Amino acid sequence: MQIHEIPALRDPIAIVAFNGWNDAGEAASGASAHLMNCWGIQENLIAESDSEDFYDYQQIRPMVFVDNSEIRRINWPTTRIYAVLTPHLPFDLVVIRGPEPSLKWKSFSAQILDLFDDLEIDLVITLGSLLADVPHSRPISVTGTSANPELAKRFGVEVSRYEGPTGILGILQDTCQRRNIDAISLWAAIPHYASASPSPKATLALIEELEDFLEITIPTGDLTEAARAWEIAVSQLAAEDSEISEYVKQLEADKDDSDLEDTTGDVIAKEFERYLKRQGDSQ
Secondary structure, three states: OEEOOOOOOOOOEEEEEEEOOOEHHHHHHHHHHHHHHOOOOOOEEEEEOOHHHHOOOOOOOOEEEEOOOOOEEEEOOOOEEEEEOOOOOOOOEEEEEEEOOOOOHHHHHHHHHHHHHHHOOOEEEEEEEEEEOOOOOOOOOEEEEEOOHHHHHHHOOEEOOOOOOOOHHHHHHHHHHHOOOEEEEEEEEEEHHHOOOOOHHHHHHHHHHHHHHHOOOOOOOOHHHHHHHHHHHHHHHHHOOHHHHHHHHHHHHHHHHHHHHHOOHHHHHHHHHHHHHHHHHHO
């Protein structure tokens, strides 16, 4: 781990997202990128991983680019850790992003958690997105989970019952639990028939869930309009294929029935509270 600069941080919270297996529709990586840009604050590069140790270059190839001096250079895959200093919030953010590492996940997670210890991070939120049988024309579902039942109860998220293959997010969650660092996951569900391109609607859903969880307001910028344009574009493509169109209608009916059963006064109140908060911040 190459350390660049460790700034003074106030009760930092870590937000973790990786490109790759855990990032359907690029929703999670899109959310982390949005967090770094939405306040117009210059981020500080704290550290980056050694790409030789954790990346297989035949799986994740280095990229050639030409810089402003017209000199060809190599951009090596790596994980970068940034500080986003937010004086208007009661805490600062530490954003971890990059391609999912290919190798040595135990060592990688240990290095990340060692840095979290140095930064005195007590809460880690991992962001992910997965493919699901959901319609693009309805609100994107985001599920919060924790592997620790006590933690799940304290933060109001579900206890993770998943069994099966996992990615680096699962390894980081396990490492956090072993080190007694609070960690939860937020997962957005992406329509599998619309996963070929980035989904700003799912990115927006993750941002809104973060707002509710952290009890803050996050500027959405162009994300709301991009989400609306994405939904329109997917609707147009679906309408061109009768089988997909019928499939989407069935998914919509199933989703509407499910939402009707789940709708409570708390859900409506939460949406109204979010609306009032945004109205207050815009004045």
